[in-house]
Amino acid sequence: MYPAYIHTQTTARNIDHAAIKTYQIPSLILMEHAALKSAEIIEQITNTNQSICILCGPGNNGADGLAIARLLQPKYPNLYVVVPEIKKMSEDEKIQFQMVQNLKIPFCKNLPNVTYDIYIDCLFGNGLSRDITGFYKTMIQNVNTSQSTIISIDMPSGIDSTMGNVLGCAIHADYTISLDCYKQGQWLNEGKNHCGKLYLVDIGIPQILHQKCMDKIKILNEEDIHLPNRPLNAHKSTFGKALMIGGSQNMHGAIHMASLSAYKSGIGTLTLMVPECISNVLAIKSDFYMLLQCADRNGIFSSKAIDLLKQNINNYSIISIGNGMQKNNITIALVEQALKSDKKIVLDADALWAAQKNIELLKRSETTILTPHIKEMSDLTGIHVSTILSNPFEVARDFSKEYPSCVLILKSSQTYIAHQGSVYVLDAQNAGLAKGGSGDILCGIVVAMLGQCKDSLQAALCATYIHSQSAKLDIDSASFMPEDIINNIPNTLKRLRS
Ligand SMILES: NC(=O)C1=CN([C@@H]2O[C@H](COP(=O)(O)OP(=O)(O)OC[C@H]3O[C@@H](n4cnc5c(N)ncnc54)[C@H](OP(=O)(O)O)[C@@H]3O)[C@@H](O)[C@H]2O)[C@@H](O)CC1
Ligand SMILES: Nc1ncnc2c1ncn2[C@@H]1O[C@H](COP(=O)(O)OP(=O)(O)O)[C@@H](O)[C@H]1O
Ligand SMILES: [K+]
Known part of the structure; x- marks a missing residue:
């Protein structure tokens, strides 16, 4: 091509x-x-x-x-x-x-x-x-x-x-x-x-x-994607030990969808840190993930979450935060703690708003992958939505230069993946993805790719591409359900590997 x-x-x-x-x-x-x-x-x-x-x-x-x-x-x-x-x-x-x-x-x-x-x-x-x-x-x-x-x-x-x-x-x-x-x-x-x-x-x-x-912008295509190897003699730690932090009383689906996507995309082990009030419903939904339950308050994490993360963080190599959380002080504290650690971090949804409160922490040396949509990018950077829309290439590139260990996945009907001044554009518009839950699926795939890829940009490129390919479904776009996309991840991986 x-x-x-x-x-x-x-x-x-x-x-x-x-x-x-x-x-x-x-x-x-x-x-x-x-x-x-x-x-x-x-x-x-x-x-x-x-x-x-x-x-x-x-x-x-x-x-x-x-x-x-x-x-x-x-x-x-x-x-x-x-x-x-x-x-x-x-x-x-x-x-x-x-x-x-x-x-x-x-x-x-x-x-x-x-x-x-x-x-x-x-x-x-x-x-x-x-x-x-x-x-x-x-x-x-x-x-x-x-x-x-x-x-x-x-x-x-x-x-x-x-x-x-x-x-x-x-x-x-x-x-x-x-x-x-x-x-x-x-x-x-x-x-x-x-x-x-x-x-x-x-x-x-x-x-x-x-x-x-310098500063090139490239349309992402299949030749840019190098799926990570899965050696036959691997063990589960080879593919990453992920902790996904998220969920709240009214939003337990988000972290569930993210976790399903992560597991279908090849993460080694997966633990969900969730408020106790949703742990029962999650336990019934699936049994492949482990649960790290935290006392809740009014349907969200209580302040005990901060100590709980401190005590457990070293058991994991990748931490994602954001699915189904809300904008509050606990979210800010958890994001701060994660960013101060030496773990690979994925920030999604309200964790992006929280990251803005300690934005200098994004200058950490370990990888951080951020997955904002346009409004979340505005929350993260303070740049007005209309300015982002008028030149997303430049906004994504400038951000990636300022935070060189970060990989930015700026989502919209076109998605911009930026790292150290290079920008890739995923040009695969699909009305079937314009539904709640699509972003959580992407977040899960990002976690899995970060567990398996050596290179953080490659992890982001693979994840974005797998997400859009898995959403190529032979059904009317109005009828897409998150599980249809998630259940298509194995076919996508098989096709990309062959
Ligand atoms: N060898 C190559 O490089 C190749 C180039 N290729 C082709 O060349 C194109 C670029 O060519 P280009 O640089 O000559 O520019 P182009 O778009 O024809 O316009 C310049 C002319 O327009 C004028 N002008 C400008 N604005 C104006 C206005 N508002 N109102 C009125 N006049 C105005 C300007 O006048 P001036 O400003 O000098 O007074 C000048 O005369 C490129 O798009 C591709 O198609 C391909 O063949 C591949 C190989
Ligand atoms: N029209 C569209 N064409 C292609 N991709 C889309 C379209 N609409 C949404 N998406 C993708 O779906 C995902 C939506 O993410 P997000 O807005 O965070 O949703 P949510 O938080 O509800 O899960 C992003 O990956 C985005 O790029
Ligand atoms: K022309």
Whole structure:
């Protein structure tokens, strides 16, 4: 699978330049790859009897358009090119334009009065630098109001490729063919809604240029997942001894689901530290876990929990806190104690709110995996929800740099896994997961992976991927039950290992 990276405008541009300067790949060769791959996709999504109008701007995005015109012309009899600024062309565009003229492909300066079935948008790509005004704006508005299919090359023109904001006006594409890498603006803010279906094509830029990037963002795929080995001669301690702390009178299901997921995902031993008031119901539900019961007060842990954890913590290698707990002083004290220990820690739900009270403790040297959804991330960091939503990549990356021993799993319909400045994106939207309990299942899988993987980032990547793959169920998304997902974990593991 072609490795998919997401870059800002500057990084994408620097990579293009390095391919040309350092690796001496002529830009016309890259452009030819771009045009060939784009033409291939255009042929797949259109019919050759449809009329095509290719809009070519003043830079290399326009040059791509001219190269695409040259490649499509033999198959599409009704093909037309619009070049508004013949006097202002990049060097490569001049060469492409000469070839288009040699082939006698019809062109003109203005958008023709007739409506075309297909518009190929090559006005502006990664080089858009200011608001679009004047005749380009009119052209974009006219194309947007047509009922035609719009295919954008590299970026929907008018979308800023770093932040996804509309600069003046922007093409509303049905399809966008991104060249070499995704641009961050395709994933953020208004950009998300302007791309239509996104394609990514390899244009022959050396992969090393992506791998060498600082602060890279990569789409998580199966090749990034290295499931931990399970040696035949292992014993239970080989796979981690976990203590899961959580539960309250009104929420015993959360820790139960987390524990089932942890066990199905391979944890060695599992103990649940829960308030006494729910221990009976848990004991009836399952018998694979051990219970560390704690006196309760009003349905939650009493202050005795703090001493109980102190006395027992050294029996475990991994501690998770949060499932089914509440925001209170005991939760704060338990999180503080766990973070001061030398154990691997997983923080979920209200434990994330509690961690904020002693945030400097996250600078500990042992691994901490945090699994906030967007609101919990806001509780943890004090960053407003709208700021997180406008650039989750940056928020996740900044956090991971500030707390280098932490691995952040920032959950939403897309999930961002960040560690020491690198960000992975799990792009697997699934309405079946938009239900209470999905996060508890993930937390359990994280605990199990932390018990088995040597590397904490790998544990987080494996867990997130296993969670989303196990939620690929052949039933209506409205009917997903937590146990359906949990019962599918074994199939996922079997498939990933084979
Ligand atoms: N060899 C390579 O690098 C490869 C590049 N490739 C392709 O090149 C694209 C990047 O090309 P690019 O850098 O030329 O930028 P592009 O998007 O065409 O725009 C720049 C032009 O637009 C103008 N302009 C900007 N904003 C404007 C505005 N609001 N209103 C009006 N004008 C505005 C700007 O003018 P200026 O600011 O200089 O006055 C300049 O003329 C990339 O997306 C991909 O498609 C691929 O073929 C692979 C190989
Ligand atoms: N639409 C969606 N597409 C993909 N994943 C989703 C979607 N909605 C929720 N999820 C995933 O489900 C989990 C929900 O976690 P969380 O919000 O903590 O739920 P809860 O606390 O109720 O268990 C996260 O892993 C999140 O990424
Ligand atoms: K474009």
